[in-house]
Amino acid sequence: MRRYGKNPDEDDVRVRPNRKGNRPRTNIRPKHEDASEGLVLTVDRGRITCLIEDRTVTAMKARELGRKSVVVGDRVMVVGDLTGAKDTLARIVRVQPRTSVLRRTADDDDPFERVVVANADQLAIVTALADPEPRPRLIDRCLVAAYDAGLTPLLVLTKSDLASPDTLLESYGALGVPYVVTNRDELTDGAAADRVRERLTDRITAFVGHSGVGKTTLVNSLVPARKRATGHVNAVTGRGRHTTTSALALPLPDDRGWVIDTPGVRSFGLHHVDPSRVIQAFPDLVPGTEGCPRACSHDEAECALDQWVADGHADPARLYSLRRLLATRERREGD
Ligand SMILES: Nc1nc2c(ncn2[C@@H]2O[C@H](COP(=O)(O)OP(=O)(O)OP(=O)(O)O)[C@@H](O)[C@H]2O)c(=O)[nH]1
Ligand SMILES: [Zn+2]
Numbered sequence: 188m189r190r191y192g193k194n195p196d197e198d199d200v201r202v203r204p205n206r207k208g209n210r211p212r213t214n215i216r217p218k219h220e221d222a223s224e225g226l227v228l229t230v231d232r233g234r235i236t237c238l239i240e241d242r243t244v245t246a247m248k249a250r251e252l253g254r255k256s257v258v259v260g261d262r263v264m265v266v267g268d269l270t271g272a273k274d275t276l277a278r279i280v281r282v283q284p285r286t287s288v289l290r291r292t293a294d295d296d297d298p299f300e301r302v303v304v305a306n307a308d309q310l311a312i313v314t315a316l317a318d319p320e321p322r323p324r325l326i327d328r329c330l331v332a333a334y335d336a337g338l339t340p341l342l343v344l345t346k347s348d349l350a351s352p353d354t355l356l357e358s359y360g361a362l363g364v365p366y367v368v369t370n371r372d373e374l375t376d377g378a379a380a381d382r383v384r385e386r387l388t389d390r391i392t393a394f395v396g397h398s399g400v401g402k403t404t405l406v407n408s409l410v411p412a413r414k415r416a417t418g419h420v421n422a423v424t425g426r427g428r429h430t431t432t433s434a435l436a437l438p439l440p441d442d443r444g445w446v447i448d449t450p451g452v453r454s455f456g457l458h459h460v461d462p463s464r465v466i467q468a469f470p471d472l473v474p475g476t477e478g479c480p481r482a483c484s485h486d487e488a489e490c491a492l493d494q495w496v497a498d499g500h501a502d503p504a505r506l507y508s509l510r511r512l513l514a515t516r517e518r519r520e521g522d
Contacts, residue, residue, distance in 0.1 A: 292456030313396030
């Protein structure tokens with residue numbers, strides 16, 4: 188298998204080589220000193236909605252960007268008509284360096300590895316405690332995606348009025364993942380939103396969750412302006428309804444951070460994930476990997492972590508959890 192670097196600023200990796208080879212390069216680049224910085228709110232078939240100051244501007248990639256992707260959360264430099272007036276189209280001439288990238292692996296439907304969200308610092312994994320039943324393997328896959336991308340995970344467990352969170356929380360105890368539990372009454376009286384919002388303040392949080400878990404209900408209660416925001420996007424794209432093919436960035440009230448609502452978690456193919464990055468989320472195990480063979484999967488006979496744990500340097504439950512997470516990289520029926 189080919190390996191790829193992990194520079195968050197790299198372009199999407201083309202898994203299929205380009206038959207034509209390198210494109211001609213040029214050193215002469217327009218300067219665009221007059222460009223304004225914007226934040227990408229959503230992307231819809233090449234139409235990119237950016238927030239520039241307090242205006243929502245529709246833009247397209249300038250040709251000079253080439254294959255460089257522009258995704259939700261990107262900070263971009265924009266030129267052209269920035270009034271945000273109807274039927275205007277600005278141009279994105281530069282993508283600022285990214286602080287993080289949440290990726291998905293190429294899969295059968297799409298041969299390219301892609302960046303899903305840029306610059307997020309937290310991944311909220313929304314799971315219902317019942318109706319639909321929690322899927323621990325899916326939670327584990329989301330955790331792996333978060334750790335690989337360097338995002339802090341946050342478990343949001345909804346519908347505790349229908350089932351207790353105890354068993355689920357027990358299986359994540361060793362991982363020490365931060366969590367919030369919510370129920371229906373708290374959704375109604377606003378307590379759920381308040382408790383979740385505490386965790387989101389001044390951060391950029393991507394929300395993932397399986398259909399029916401209550402993600403939309405929660406995001407709407409966190410972002411009262413959501414309807415207005417999506418309405419605006421619709422006016423720009425000319426669609427009746429915002430379809431969830433792209434993620435959508437929504438501002439928390441009072442400029443206290445961003446929520447990025449993402450479409451299905453199905454997009455988290457994990458073949459690109461490197462065990463050496465995931466293990467960074469286990470600082471207690473990292474020193475134990477010194478005796479590991481090169482490119483150790485940390486789940487093989489020669490792995491030094493077994494001895495590290497046997498010698499009492501770390502809790503065996505931590506190694507078990509790490510291996511459980513790494514094992515979810517292989518896709519199975521039902522993922
Ligand atoms: N009992 C209970 N029901 C809830 C709770 N939160 C949300 N629901 C209900 O769960 C159902 C699904 O909620 P949505 O917010 O639409 O779920 P979603 O995850 O956005 O699902 P999609 O819209 O299909 O992507 C709705 O009928 C909600 O009213 C909760 O805490 N307790
Ligand atoms: Zn190892």
